[in-house]
Amino acid sequence: MLKSIIIAGAGGQGNIFAGEVFAVAVLKENKNVTFYPSYGPQMRGGKSTCTVVISDEEIGSPIVNTPDVLIVMNEPSFDFIKNVRRDGLVIINSSLTKYHDCGERKDLRIINVNTAPILEKLNSPKVSNMILLGVYLKATGIVSMENTLAALKEKLEEEGKGKFLEINRQALMVGYNLF
């Protein structure tokens, strides 16, 4: 088993954070995992992506050009769609994108997630990353919700942001139960 996911969006959307939570959850299931962030002069609003590779075996390249799954957090991230592996999965944060399909790539499975009304209901504009992560977990069943919640708690507490656990947990659950 070798699976990869790219989460692509803008700095400030929590893409790196979502990728790390997911990677820690994978570790808890005793699988091999690599997490590779885009790094450099990143800033809020600039490009920010991360790649997570999961395998039962030793992982070769942690950098993947053809992911199995792509999470599109904003409009410019549509650029990545052409590289998604055949018959792959694309999850789109559709309230921030003009397009809601993958153009020529008819082979791809697409899930559009209109996050705006959910964020309004949750009364927090900052947790679309967790909603989409929840959708991804449900769609692939790749790690358990239990381990993801434990990873979320661990990461937030590590960063001294334990008080945001509840809202992130809620967003993750809403995403998970959406489809």
Place this chain on the structure above:
Amino acid sequence: MKGNEAIAEAAIRAGLNFYAGYPITPATEILEYLARHLPVRGGVFVQAASEIEAINMVYGAAAGGARAMTSSSGPGMSLKMECISYIALAELPCVIVDIMRGGPGLGDIQPAQSDYFQIVKGGGHGDYRLIVLAPSTVQEAYDLTFESFLLADRWRIPVIILGDGALGQVKEGVDLYDKAPVLFEKPWALSGAKGRKPNKIVPFNLEALELEKMNLALQNKYRAIEAQEVRFENVNINSKTKLIVVAYGTCGRIAKSIIKMAVEKGLDIGLIRLISLWPFPHNEIRYLARNFPSTKFLVVEMSAGQMVEDVRLSVSDDTRVSFFGRMGGVVPAPEEILREIERKGLC
């Protein structure tokens, strides 16, 4: 844990007494981690005003008998070179981490392997060598950094951990096993001469014959290291292997992906992944080249082709050695390397 953090944690567990450094992407997390953890775990951390200052502080700390380390990337490593040459003749143990980024010049901050010539062949002046270890995963970065302090002390030589931006930034699970560091007596250290004859550490001698003697002693030591400290990993190499990929660091692990993909395509590709770049496994590659006379070699690097020169020396038949590289901070994808292998009919 990030590669950079694993390096820093391994250094502390190996008994690091003194660290001095100056921030530079993509190596900064080493300094950040040590700033947070080293002082509370019994060591001294200094953020120096420059890379030159940092390496000179390491020189002093090592002369005093401390386990000392610094870290940097391309431009910062260039600044350190004069002092590294001094430390080499002074025969002092220390660990220097280079997390390579795109060059030359200020270049960029993405992963590269274009410091191979500088680090493996010299960089500073004079006939010196450094032990150069090139981890390819976060776990190996941890393992080799831990061990590098032992090697440095055993051979009284600077050891370089040569990584790249991808190794520094990637996060993986790491087994932080508990192992007591092996510590060495250092009777040569400048530890205060009260009650004993003063020690002298001077990388300088105006008498040519005397300096030649010092050089001969260094060379003897280097021959012994060459005989004992070569490290590499062979994957899938046997008499049927048509092509052997030669790579290190991040390209070394990318090559493992190539081998898996090749198996699915029914291609016979092997890998020799170099762990020590100096000493270089010349004998092992020579052995493979002689025993498998129809096998070709493909060197994969994130550079214009630097290590490929050493592989050519070992294989001693340039027609059997090809090169694939990306530069400027571009990390090659396994698919594009495999395409190149098929296009050139190497396998």
